[in-house]
Amino acid sequence: MSDKYGRRIVLILCVVWTFIASLLMSISEIFIIFLLARIINWFTWWNISVLQSMLSDISKTKEERMHNMGMIWALFWMWFIIWPILGSLLLPFSIKAPFWFMTILSLIESIVVLFLLEETNKNKVNKKINLNPTTTIIRFLKEPKINLFLTSFFILILSFSMYQWMFPVFLNAKFDIPWNIIWYIMAWVWIMIAFNQAFLLKKVWLKYFSLKNLFIIVNVAIFILFVILSFLNYFPIFLIVFYIMVLFAWVVNPIYAWEIVESTKEHDRWEIMWVLASLQSISMFIWPSVSWILIDKNISIFIWWAFIVFINIIFLRKIYKLLK
DSSP states (O other): OHHHHOHHHHHHHHHHHHHHHHHHHHHOOSHHHHHHHHHHHHTTTTTHHHHHHHHHHHOOSHHHHHHHHHHHHHHHHHHHHHHHHHHHHHTTTOTTHHHHHHHHHHHHHHHHHHHHOOOOOOSOOOOOOOOOHHHHHHHHHTSHHHHHHHHHHHHHHHHHTHHHHTHHHHHHHHHOOOHHHHHHHHHHHHHHHHHIIIIIIIIIIHHHSOHHHHHHHHHHHHHHHHHHHHHOOOHHHHHHHHHHHHHHHTTHHHHHHHHHHHTSOGGGHHHHHHHHHHHHHHHHHHHHHHHHHHHHTTOOHHHHHHHHHHHHHHHHHHHHHHOO
């Protein structure tokens, strides 16, 4: 839709839709209506992909596009640090206070997008909109270069989905860490991710390493660190190694996304971003289902992560040849 009708109109639909859903959640006292409003909101909450497309439109060089993508993801991850703090501050006033705060933010965002944001898609294309999502995914998987990157990306994301879903449970089960302490541990994870993508990505990773070498360095380093983590039982050392691993792990998303986006045609970039988001969503569905079994059987989740990353390293030989 954004290729055909423009980024601005799609983003306006997204933010206005979110505002209406937020308002319904704030005023509703009936659970079914509240739930429906939440479901409605899920249809448009990934409007970050529209913003990525807009940044791609206005970026003049590949380096500028890479930096802009890193910044938007840094801002995205910062909210994982901010929202729990906001929630804890607002909840004493009312159980609905966080939703009213979300409604106010959505209203401000709607006004800004409606009156201040300019259209960035200067080359709209008149193409048929296909509502079958599998068609788009299969189409990209048929392209020789992109399918290798997509497969490799999906394998790695499978191993990283645990940060959001299972790692707190793992800490409690293996090390008996209290849940209030686990939150602080996870808060530092998000702080490091934001710092990594906002600062280290440009000042260290891309400055001292070529993109081609980063694919090798990141994959091999993550594999080694996963193996080490699977054998560590002393928590302070475990945590230090884990935080080191986080710095390597969260270089994966931007370098894969950049290379995949650069390998697609200009008007396909928005669609490929949605394919990447879909692959991440699939991984978030798969891993929680499998990980409960591992934790229940007292099997280290890190040794399984290492095995998955090792499979991905097999793809690197072909990928390395494709990189310029």
